Amino acid sequence: MTTMTLPVLSSGDSLDRYIQQISAIPMLTQEEETSLATRLHEHNDLEAAGKLVMSHLRVVASIARGYAGYGLPQADLIQEGNIGLMKAVKRFEPARGVRLYSFAVHWVRAEIHEYILRNWRLVRIATTKAQRKLFFNLRSMKSSLNALTHKEAQQIADDLGVKREEVLEMETRMTGHDVALVADDGDDESYAPIDWLADNDNEPVAVLERRATDRLQGEDLHAALGSLDDRSRRIVEARWLSDDSGATLHELADEFGVSAERIRQIEVKALQKMKTALAVAA
Template sequence: MNDQIDILEDETPLEDDDALEGADDEGDADVEAEAAESEETEKYVAESTGDVTQIYLNEIGHSPLLTPDQERALARRVVQGDFEARQKMIEHNLRLVVNIAKHYINRGMTLLDLIEEGNIGLMHALEKFDPERGFRFSTYATWWIRQSIERAIMNQSRTIRLPVHVIKELNVYLRAQRHLEAHLGHEPSFEDIAHLVGKDVDDVRRVMGLNERVASLDAPLDIDPMLTIGESIPDDQHDGPETILQNAEIERYVREWLKQLNEKQRMVIERRYGLNGYEVCTLEDLAASLSLTRERVRQIQIEALEQLRRILRRYGVSRDVVL
């Protein structure tokens, strides 16, 4: 799989606009047929062994990078609301997400999970990208991809189960500890820290004892050295603005993806999962409203989910993120 990831790092862009639409129609038909058969065989082997990550890497490897002119043209269409252009921009930048995500392996999440989180950041970056400012999209998107991945790692791997006010108090003591270490030249005592922050020594000792069981909340984040882990822990009672924006973007994409299903499939998925304003329905209730048998509704649901799975896989998004 490492070889596959290295191949994805090839930064050779498309040479002309025709390449964006697909391969040249000219060529030896037998060679093309053999290549297609080989590709299907590889895909079958990967699927039979359950290597979903390998399947995904194989699929996105067929999307070469865009030239600056192609990128600018597509980005302008995205600004105008062209969903097809948005899809192309995402597809041709999925390799960027993989190249960033692989640097976060062994941080508590699988590569595929890291890619899924990075793809959410990619979609968020595309919503905010302004092609007229002269920056390459990859430069702009990198920060959003890293932010999305690092936030997911923090939320996934942290084992902190402390009240928010305790976390903030611990963060104050850790800052004081770092300040004193810099000025004293040695590790400060609990008494030193208590004196600096004006707190009781026993309180400082008790709260800082919690730090032995958790990662340092005062450590700077990779995405922003001026922001600490403790400061960036979200309030569980309220979604932050980034979460709200990302959820809104996901909902917008879901509406477009559902349009690719036929009417009956879309109706079943919307009502079974409570999408687009519908209440969640049981198979029995849905079967009655559609004048179908329960088993037939279940079959339609399976067919629709399989089609959605193929659509989502192209974007590296887990079904769990959507449904």
């Protein structure tokens, strides 16, 4: 059994060429839909599924055109809609007396809606069912391109079951524009939001803390080590300041001819002495 190859709309293809290709695919009669759907569900006939999908690709393209105002690539909207179409074909039951076109519209729109909500802005703008309804209906419900008055916003809020403040906020976010965080490299005179962000690395308190840390790890640490006797200093350096993984208590015990417990006692006493010296220096 051979399977049909679906037209694929990639970023490098011409949208017009794709539309021409899918427009040349004939629509199916209701009898043909029923026959193909039966073959798909009873025999898992992928060729039948391909014919059902291909005959309705033009429907997806038509629906996707209605979402051109959101600034997203038309090709991406079509591809997402095609995913919804394939889901609809999988679930289509002609015995219910509904044509595939009518059944698929919901699935196509649902996939396109989800894609727009995921990608329209960096910040998610519609997280509840009511907000999604507002997002996709606000443009068509506005009587003009002018900003909504409070009376108009209240009317839309009542119709959609949301708060007036949500209508006004959604309008503000939909009519705003994305702003680049970093200015164009070729424009030396421009300023971007990143230019106004605080530089915590150069904040005075952070600078003083770094200086104190550097001094503590440098001059003060050297002075604290200098307060130890040779054996104690050797033990601390070998255990804590070595570039390697550090010497073990038993290795140092063999070096000095004492027990490992004795090395541990010397280490504890030396570290306490260094801690006192560093506290005084700070």
